[in-house]
Amino acid sequence: MSTHYNFVAVAMLIIGLLAHGQPIESQAQDDSTRISDLERQIEAITRDLEALTLGTEVVNPAQRGAFGMAPAAGKVYTINQGVSIGGYGEVLYQTYAGAKENGDPSGKAAKLDAYRGIIYVGYKFNDRILFNSEIEIEHGSTGLAGSASLEFAYLDYKLTDNFGLRAGLLLVPVGITNEVHEPPVWLGTTRPLTENKIIPTTWRESGFGIFGETEAFSYRAYLVNSLDGVGGGSSGASGFSSSGLRGGRQKGSKAVAENFSAVGRIDCTGTPGLMIGTSFYTGDQGHNRELNGRKVSIGTNIWEAHFKYQARGFDFQALTALASVTNADDLNELKGLSGSGSVGEKLSGWYAQVGYDLLWSSASEQQLLPYFRYELVNTQAEVPSGYSS
Structure with a gap:
C-alpha cells in the first residue's frame, strides 16, 4: 500500500x-x-x-464524535478548512399527576417548553489549529427563567494527528453525558440524576490542557478554575447544598479563580461499539474564604466509572459516581446551613439502562428505541457530626 x-x-x-x-x-x-x-x-x-x-455496529452512526465532542459539536473536525455551523433544538412537554402521594392536590399544570436552542460555530484554520464554540438559548428567551449563554469556546492546537493542546471555556470531561449531551445521542427526555446532582451536567469551566486519541484509547486532562463551593461570589454561583454539587458551577462567568482543580479522563474505545472509561476531578473549592479569621479549604473529589455498549440494536449504558467534600462542617457554617440542610461529606450515585431499537432488523435509517433506566442517588451519604440527612 x-x-x-x-x-x-x-x-x-x-x-x-x-x-x-x-x-x-x-x-x-x-x-x-x-x-x-x-x-x-x-x-x-x-x-x-x-x-x-x-455485528457490533453502533445503534446510530451519527453518534460518533471527535476528540471528546458530540457529533454536531464536533463537525468542525470533519471539514478541510473554513467555517462550520451546526446545532440542535430541544422541546419538552411535561404533564403531572393531579394529586400527590398523600392525596393533596399537586397544583402543577402541564408545561410545553422550548427547552434549548443550540448553535455551534467553528472555524478550522488548518489541519493543526481550530476554534469551536456553542451558543445556547434556554427556555425560549432571556426573560423569566430563560437565558442565553456561551456553553463552550476553545482553541485546539494539534501537535500530532493524535495529540493536541486545548484552552478556553471547556466542557469538563467527567461522566458520559457532560461532553456528549446532544439529545439524539442519549436516551430519555431528561438526563440521569447522577449526572446532574453529583456530576453537575452541563458543566463548563475555563482552563487549559491536553487531549488525544488513538485507535484504542482517548484521553483528556485539564486544569480548570474550581467550582465555588461556598457561593455568593462574582460568578453568581450559589454553592454546594444538601441536593448536591450543581450550585457550585461558575460557567465561565466572572468566575472566582483563587483555586484551580485538575480533571482527567481515559476511555478504552478499541472494540467497535464499546466504551469503558473513568474520570476524576480534584481540588480546593473554597477560594480562600475565611471563617473566624482562618482560611477554609473545601477539598472536593469526584470519581466516576462508565460503560457503554451498542450492538445489534441494543444500547447498554451504566455509570457509578462517588464524591467527597472535606470540611463540610465549616462549609455549612459559612453558608448558614443546619439540621438536614447539610452539604454531604460523601455523595454517591449510579444508574444502569438498556434500550433496544425495534427497527434495527429492518435496516431502517430511522430508530424506535424504548429504554429502561434504574438509578439510585444519595447526595447525603455521609454528613458531618451534628447534622442529619
Whole structure:
C-alpha cells in the first residue's frame, strides 16, 4: 500500500510540474496532505467493515464524535478548512399527576417548553489549529427563567494527528453525558440524576490542557478554575447544598479563580461499539474564604466509572459516581446551613439502562428505541457530626 501511494505521489508531481510549473516542494506538500486524508478515510472504512463483520455496529452512526465532542459539536473536525455551523433544538412537554402521594392536590399544570436552542460555530484554520464554540438559548428567551449563554469556546492546537493542546471555556470531561449531551445521542427526555446532582451536567469551566486519541484509547486532562463551593461570589454561583454539587458551577462567568482543580479522563474505545472509561476531578473549592479569621479549604473529589455498549440494536449504558467534600462542617457554617440542610461529606450515585431499537432488523435509517433506566442517588451519604440527612 505504501509503494502504491509513493507511485501516485511521484506521478502527480511530474504531471503538476509539466502542466503548471509548480514548485516541487509546494506540490509535494499538497500530495502529502492528500495521502494523509486518504489514509484516514481507509482507516475509517476498515473500522466500519470490521464493525459490520462482528455485528457490533453502533445503534446510530451519527453518534460518533471527535476528540471528546458530540457529533454536531464536533463537525468542525470533519471539514478541510473554513467555517462550520451546526446545532440542535430541544422541546419538552411535561404533564403531572393531579394529586400527590398523600392525596393533596399537586397544583402543577402541564408545561410545553422550548427547552434549548443550540448553535455551534467553528472555524478550522488548518489541519493543526481550530476554534469551536456553542451558543445556547434556554427556555425560549432571556426573560423569566430563560437565558442565553456561551456553553463552550476553545482553541485546539494539534501537535500530532493524535495529540493536541486545548484552552478556553471547556466542557469538563467527567461522566458520559457532560461532553456528549446532544439529545439524539442519549436516551430519555431528561438526563440521569447522577449526572446532574453529583456530576453537575452541563458543566463548563475555563482552563487549559491536553487531549488525544488513538485507535484504542482517548484521553483528556485539564486544569480548570474550581467550582465555588461556598457561593455568593462574582460568578453568581450559589454553592454546594444538601441536593448536591450543581450550585457550585461558575460557567465561565466572572468566575472566582483563587483555586484551580485538575480533571482527567481515559476511555478504552478499541472494540467497535464499546466504551469503558473513568474520570476524576480534584481540588480546593473554597477560594480562600475565611471563617473566624482562618482560611477554609473545601477539598472536593469526584470519581466516576462508565460503560457503554451498542450492538445489534441494543444500547447498554451504566455509570457509578462517588464524591467527597472535606470540611463540610465549616462549609455549612459559612453558608448558614443546619439540621438536614447539610452539604454531604460523601455523595454517591449510579444508574444502569438498556434500550433496544425495534427497527434495527429492518435496516431502517430511522430508530424506535424504548429504554429502561434504574438509578439510585444519595447526595447525603455521609454528613458531618451534628447534622442529619
